[in-house]
Amino acid sequence: MELLNNLYTGFSIALTFNNIIYCLVGVFYGQIIGVLPGIGAPTAIALLLPLTYKVNPTSALIMFAGIYYGVAYGGTITSVLINVPGESSTVMTCIDGYQMAQKGRAGAALSIAAIGSWIAGTVSIIILMAFAPALAKFALRFGPPEYFALTLMAFGLLTVFGGEEPIKTIISTMLGLLIATIGLDVVSGMPRFAFGVPQLLGGIDFVVIICGMFGIAEVFFSIEEPEEGELVKSKLRLGDLFLTWEEWIYSRWAIVRGGIIGFLVGIIPAGGITTASFLAYLGEKRYSKHPERFGKGAIEGVAAPESANNAASISGFAPLLALGIPGSPTTAVMLAGFMMWGIRPGPMLFQKNPDLVWGLISSMYIGNFLLLLMNLFLIPAFVAILRLPYTIIMGFIVIFASVGAYSVNNNLFDVWMMLGFSVLGYIMRKLNYPIVPLVLALVLGNLSENSLRQALTISGGSFSIFFKRPISAIFIFAAILAYLTPVIRWALKRLRHVHIDTTSSNT
Amino acid sequence: MRLADFIGGLVALILGLAVIFFSSQLNYYSEFGPGPGFLPLWVGIIITGSAVYVIIDILKKQRKAGVFFKPRTRLGLQVLITIIVTFLLLPLFGFAIGLALFIGVTMRMMGKHGWILCGLTAIVTAIGIHFIFVSWLTIPLPQGLIGW
Numbered sequence: 001m002e003l004l005n006n007l008y009t010g011f012s013i014a015l016t017f018n019n020i021i022y023c024l025v026g027v028f029y030g031q032i033i034g035v036l037p038g039i040g041a042p043t044a045i046a047l048l049l050p051l052t053y054k055v056n057p058t059s060a061l062i063m064f065a066g067i068y069y070g071v072a073y074g075g076t077i078t079s080v081l082i083n084v085p086g087e088s089s090t091v092m093t094c095i096d097g098y099q100m101a102q103k104g105r106a107g108a109a110l111s112i113a114a115i116g117s118w119i120a121g122t123v124s125i126i127i128l129m130a131f132a133p134a135l136a137k138f139a140l141r142f143g144p145p146e147y148f149a150l151t152l153m154a155f156g157l158l159t160v161f162g163g164e165e166p167i168k169t170i171i172s173t174m175l176g177l178l179i180a181t182i183g184l185d186v187v188s189g190m191p192r193f194a195f196g197v198p199q200l201l202g203g204i205d206f207v208v209i210i211c212g213m214f215g216i217a218e219v220f221f222s223i224e225e226p227e228e229g230e231l232v233k234s235k236l237r238l239g240d241l242f243l244t245w246e247e248w249i250y251s252r253w254a255i256v257r258g259g260i261i262g263f264l265v266g267i268i269p270a271g272g273i274t275t276a277s278f279l280a281y282l283g284e285k286r287y288s289k290h291p292e293r294f295g296k297g298a299i300e301g302v303a304a305p306e307s308a309n310n311a312a313s314i315s316g317f318a319p320l321l322a323l324g325i326p327g328s329p330t331t332a333v334m335l336a337g338f339m340m341w342g343i344r345p346g347p348m349l350f351q352k353n354p355d356l357v358w359g360l361i362s363s364m365y366i367g368n369f370l371l372l373l374m375n376l377f378l379i380p381a382f383v384a385i386l387r388l389p390y391t392i393i394m395g396f397i398v399i400f401a402s403v404g405a406y407s408v409n410n411n412l413f414d415v416w417m418m419l420g421f422s423v424l425g426y427i428m429r430k431l432n433y434p435i436v437p438l439v440l441a442l443v444l445g446n447l448s449e450n451s452l453r454q455a456l457t458i459s460g461g462s463f464s465i466f467f468k469r470p471i472s473a474i475f476i477f478a479a480i481l482a483y484l485t486p487v488i489r490w491a492l493k494r495l496r497h498v499h500i501d502t503t504s505s506n507t
Numbered sequence: 508m509r510l511a512d513f514i515g516g517l518v519a520l521i522l523g524l525a526v527i528f529f530s531s532q533l534n535y536y537s538e539f540g541p542g543p544g545f546l547p548l549w550v551g552i553i554i555t556g557s558a559v560y561v562i563i564d565i566l567k568k569q570r571k572a573g574v575f576f577k578p579r580t581r582l583g584l585q586v587l588i589t590i591i592v593t594f595l596l597l598p599l600f601g602f603a604i605g606l607a608l609f610i611g612v613t614m615r616m617m618g619k620h621g622w623i624l625c626g627l628t629a630i631v632t633a634i635g636i637h638f639i640f641v642s643w644l645t646i647p648l649p650q651g652l653i654g655w
Binding site for chain 1: 511512515519522526529530533534536537539540541542543545546547550551553554557558560561564575577579580582583586587590591594597598602606609610613614617618620628632636640644646647648649
């Protein structure tokens, strides 16, 4: 009954004319961003963030969420038609999607991606409606030790899901924490790492960093390694969008499995939608009775990862709204938005701002439905966007990033800082230092440090407080396990080598 | 790439040591609990330790080869320099005209588009920036000495 009540509250907000327009703008913009290579959801939202200071937070968040799941739909188009993922979350779709397109089944690939995304997305919203408040209720028991342990676990999980070199992930995470400490210390009022520069006393704004590291750094990357693919020759007709009965039989359970994997990965801090689609594809291939079909145009190889990435983009809102812990760079940018409007996501959000929470969640039903229609009927229009010269797209990114950075404090210092961070981001990525851990650590840095200090103040300096409380102990244990994963992997590899060596020397 | 990776590790090491040095000047512990230097010191120690690991790893084994400077890196550098020049000129031209010039110049330089198209795009961009950001969103963008 409470669920229906919440749904009613949500729809009464999401269905206002204003919010429907924001939702439509969000999903449309997200879809375009998804189609365009070289610009992702975090950048798209970060570039808009400074421009939405004056917008009602609920409406702006409805738009941002629309961008997030819209991007997951849009990236599919380029994956299928030109074998270039518009988004990292649609990398796996290239494998079988492009093969299908070459066999003249591009329409079916796009269709199943849209339908699968819609089914998995809609079911995920229903589960999110039940799960998020329960998680929030559970999180009411969290004190400073639990919050510190939770952030530690999130950082640890980054080393599992992060880049190829865990040690570099750790350095990136620490760099994020370090940047978060710049400015006046909230407890003692002492300046830290400001070096007498007055503009640094207030800390470096998140928007400045993200506009540089995701926006302009991405421009340098796209110039250096342009993603060019060849558009499939055959023309898309509306009739091609219909699935054959056999295709539907192959995909229906793939959608369910992909959706479940996606939802579960999405709620893990640091899980993210790319990991979700990756795992869903691998899972589907392993489960399939005909794994040999994969890579040759298997429709379930499109259905599973596409359902997974959309489910994960929805379920990622659970830790963000209920705990205030973002699991992906996009939700991290949204957390920055919450902070900008002075709203603190977490367990109390459901009680203090029910309109915002339920309005946002209900808007996802509308957004997903709009995307389904767009992806069934407007694909040729989105393909046309691909003809836009990159120099113009690049120009727009530079304009939005510069104006965005300037508008944070209305000074040029931030614009220069943004450029500095873009160079740092570019070099880090080239040297295999992942950016996502830096961003997550940056946005969680204050929460992490403050909870650590509060917890140690409560315990009189004893670290045992983290182990005495069961929830905190579980998180700490998970964090240790996550940090040890590279060592465990290394040990297993060594063991296997030793085993192979001994068996080969015996023969 | 190995050299670039090595330099990257070295920079991380210097950063880590600098963080340890500067955070040791802050209070590690206050009477209420950990002080402002507590977390930064540990962050510095972890960065230093990890950087040492990265450097040893590079020196010890042959890592997979890759090139830092690619054929098109030069083009990226050109864009960076154009952005720097644009930002330097912003106090003179203001945001609308300065960024519009940037678009025009890069379209000409990178896209090899015709002068007329570049000029028209620049004009439309300047008008767009002015109306969207200044008039509609009321962001007080600097207008520069000869700007708009």
